[in-house]
Amino acid sequence: MRIGVVTFPGSLDDVDAARAVRIAGGEPVQLWHGEGELRDVDAVILPGGFSYGDYLRAGAIARFAPVMEPLLAAAAEGLPVLGICNGFQVLTEAHLLPGSMIKNDHRRFVCKDQRLRVENVRTSWTSAYTAGQEIVVPLKNQDGQYVADASTLERLEGEGRVVFRYVAGNPNGSRNDIAGVCNERGNVVGLMPHPEHAVDALTGPGTDGLGFFASVLTGLVAA
């Protein structure tokens, strides 16, 4: 199974995402931001980092990158896409996912091991979890406060599209403790915490993040 990992010039966690794919048994494929092709991958991860420096707004410039054009088209056709942290921000800027992220309520960068509840296990990236399962994965960002207008929030909640919620304390002021959401079809998922940093107990808080990569690989085999 070929899982593409997009590298923008300021991507930082692309090596980690590729490693996580490998550990889960997939084949990571590097996708360069400046090339408008997806190289026949079966799924795509937009990793964490600062895509183009992100001085303007996280993900604001990356949204216009050449690689995004085929990605948007493929996502509409059901290609599994996971946006992690900056990748999530890129997906909201591209309006593939609703809402947006603003500065953390405490206005500082925060790096911590974060407890999450998996609220929706019907997405391409969460089928390996059980509904309501709590997992611990690192969270690290400065602009992680999820915001959306009231009607969007209502719709997301009503349609079960809040995929992850922060538990044991909201680390950034996100509305409804939202840590991650998905599109209507469930193939596009974005979240602020970093599952790719929780795939090896030696270098992370545990291995709770492996389920993301296992989910998509299993789903692809089944499909």
Place this chain on the structure above:
Amino acid sequence: MARVVVDVMLKPEILDPQGQAVEGALARLGLAGVASVRQGKRFEIDLAGELDTATRAQLHELAGTLLSNPVIEDYSLRENVEDAS
């Protein structure tokens, strides 16, 4: 040579953590009577030539997509502004 200024502010219904922090700090430093503070971004765009209709339209388009995210922000665009600094 034309200068265009684009101001981008969070929509009023979105809580502004930076504005709130400034509001708190102003009060602590003794400024009384502040009702509210919002913090946004200001872009000063200097154009080599004059601002024609096509460029104006293009600028509005970019102000509403690149410079601001309409999900959370509003922009306002002003033309021929004096140097602020």
Place this chain on the structure above:
Amino acid sequence: MARVVVDVMLKPEILDPQGQAVEGALARLGLAGVASVRQGKRFEIDLAGELDTATRAQLHELAGTLLSNPVIEDYSLRENVEDAS
């Protein structure tokens, strides 16, 4: 109810990576003829009462210390500005 707007921009000689990033992006997105872009901050301060001389002086003081860092930034303060958004 008075509104004061404080614009804070990096001094011209100071590197502005944010402005440069926007400049590059505008060009890539097809806007021709941009000579330069600078990105700064905009503070909208709403006061409960009127703007008297003492408050004005205090605001200038705070704009030059809290809202801007005089080592790298200049501010400009405008009174009774229309709501920008």
Place this chain on the structure above:
Amino acid sequence: MSTDTVERAARTPDVPQPYAELGLKPEEYERIREILGRRPTSAELAMYSVMWSEHCSYKSSKVHLRQFGDKAPRTDALLVGIGENAGVVDIGDGWAVTFKVESHNHPSYVEPYQGAATGVGGIVRDVISMGARPVAVMDPLRFGAPEHPDTKRVLPGVVSGIGGYGNSLGLPNIGGEVVFDESYQGNPLVNALCVGVMRHEDIHLASARGVGNLVVLYGAKTGGDGIGGVSVLASETFDEGGPTKRPSVQVGDPFMGKLLIECTLEVLGAGLVEGIQDLGGAGLSCATSELASNGDGGMHVRLEAVPLRDATLTAEEILMSESQERMCAIVSPSKIAQFLAICARWDVTATVIGEVTDTGRLVVDWHGETIVDVPPRTVAHDGPVYERPYARPAWQDDLQADVPDHLARPQTPEALRDTVLRLAGSPNLASRAWVTDQYDRYVRGNTVLAQPADAGVIRVDETTGRGVALATDCNGRYAKLDPYAGAQLAYAEAYRNVATTGAEPLAVTDCLNFGSPEDPDVMWQFSESVRGLADACLELGTPVTGGNVSFYNQTGDVAIHPTPVVGVLGVMPDVARRTPMAMPAQGAVLLLGQTHDEFGGSEWAHVVHGHLGGLPPAVSLRAERALAQVLVAGSRERLLAAAHDVSDGGVAQALVEMVLAGSTGAAVSVPESLDPFVFLLSESTARAVVVVAEECAGAFVALCEQHRVPVTRIGTAGGEELAVAEAYGAPIAWTVDELRATSEATLPALFA
């Protein structure tokens, strides 16, 4: 203004020149005239003044720093030694590691965020210019009194600047220090360390060889940043200047920094580079003169080719500009197209600005006229050298005589309980999480230990698990009481910290932060510290591979505590066997080493009595070595469940930190021979607290005996509280929750 050319300088020998304003002494100016056989042009004057500043020339420290070479221990590990951008150490299996610490103290006081951010940027470029991929950063920091308003201005800015730059570069922050002491009021210390990794064959040096090879400047455009920053910021105190007189500040662009890393590693990896140098202090003046001086000796530069951010800059300003995120490479003409193509792919501006010559001169033209024509060595390496007078300060004896014996000690169980808790919540010992939570410690996925930990541990090779451990330390109070011992104590603590994680200490870097070298008291502190560190490195077999000197950290006549920050690097064949510090759920708790009644310069004397006097704890390098051998062997033989070094705050604080890290308590008792207060709070050196599974205890004790390390069983791990069986007639205990609440409240209360 017309250009001051070489030709004009020769014609107009008597033009008065502002050498004093540029920080040059009359003798130094005379020497320049002698070297050139004429007056310097204004561009040459700018170049010499900035390169002969204290910061760039080490003119006051050089005669002392030589000891690091003269007393260097014999070792096969050192691949590149002092004198290059950073030292390079062999860590086995063909891997090499480069690491270095630098100061950005004054800029961080003026503009905390940018000062700290560009400090990280600068040290990272030193590491990439050796050919290494940066893999982690650390940040030893010192601030004034925690409740002082200026500390509230400086600390949050510095911390977010370090995070803002390092996080954006994708470098995990794996450790550092946050120390408060009034002596740093007005002179905070912001030191930044970077460690990089490469294969042996990838080492690159800063030299310009090969006549006809091209000089390429790449990265950010040149602006007016920090012009004169090197000489003004680092060589003079600025207490007389208000805000308006402050010199201009460099602003960092971490995104460009990230592009430079990737682009540089790609051109180096493709074999396109003959020599490379980062642009830091003194900008192009430094890079061109050092590259030329280290190479074939000649270089011709066309300065008007330098891409500018500000078209109004003069030639002198371009030569002195400290714009960040720039590098200089020497590239053969046959490879230049490929070099430029890679830069373009990363959107990095690259420009050929000159070529290597065999003239033995560094010649700089400006729009067709020659404005610099100098022997590069005289600029880069043969600057002035001073043997500054130094003498043991008159007050040193009184300070040492003021022993802490008269200070009231807790003598009841309640008082001892309160004292331990008070220390646990004191600013220097409380949880650092408020700071370290602002740093990404996970990025790149190779961080095995980061704060809180004795040393940061990074995996270098994912296949074998080979990795390195790094720690930095310095207790300025100890160094004030005795700078020779203080430097050795700083070293001993970092060495011990590295060994505690299971790594074998291999090499040293240092950042020597002191007051004015023109003050004989300070100069004595400096010379003693260098001597102490060099002697200790010789004895324990770890060479100093590089470092940095920061002088003039003082306000008026008052200097900071001498602060020789020492960084020790260790190697671990397999990071999977690193020893963590968290208290496990069970096991025997042992104290290694010997406890004496030592409170001079201690955290207890500082916090409870505001006292500084007497002598610091005694140094025993032999005992440190034996302890390290036990800790490394214990890790290799998988005998250790946990280990933590004992330093500031003594055994009590060590236990508190272990308990908090593991969220598990422990029950200990005071050894018969010791007073409870001395047992818990003395800061005797060469000690560690370890936990071993009961079934391993016998083997571990035998290991200690083999290395002659005293070992005392002090208790058992487990439970919900840290308990002392009996102290002054009654048991005392602290719940884990109580310790956590105390420890974690302090920094947020001060700075959030």
